[in-house]
Amino acid sequence: MITQYISPTDVKEYAFCPRLIYYKNVLHIYERTTESMELGKEIHEEEPIAHLVPLLKVKQILRKVELTSKQLKLTGKIDYILITKFNEYLPVDMKWADPYYQTAQKHHKMQLVAYSLLIEEAYKTTVKRAIIYYTRARKTIIIPITYTLKNQAKEIIKNIYQIIQTNKEPIVPYTPKCKNCNYLKYCKPTK
């Protein structure tokens, strides 16, 4: 029986590789995540988001906001929520890892979409954009949060609960990211 809600970090990890969910949430094996994911600490400085205040006409910044959705069985803490003078809500996540050729890494983007779903339910609003700040690269990326992305995140949430409920190891192919994955010693991805 499921006693705990999953988090946007789980959504991120599923988007990186569904097997991470099996190892962490079913077998409870906790290896350090790979360098390509989150090696190093997340840096939480306000300075990197200061330039967004005039750019987006921010009237309020909420920090370390914990939100839970009973509907999605999802819970998480958001680094910042920016509220603009037009009452637009934008989640902001700080990442130590590098962007992917000047764009957001796909699994990071899905984490932001999951945060957006939490915000939508909590504040009864529609999230249209989200922000990732890559601290090491000093790069801000604004991501359009589309209807399609929201549906993809909901599908991921459903799939995560299915893995947890069925204890079934997802079948995944070997990809270049496996080479640096600390779960490779347990995992035999199909080559």
Ligand code: SF4
């Ligand atoms: S080794 Fe590859 S398939 Fe296995 S968990 Fe890591 S990324 Fe996923």
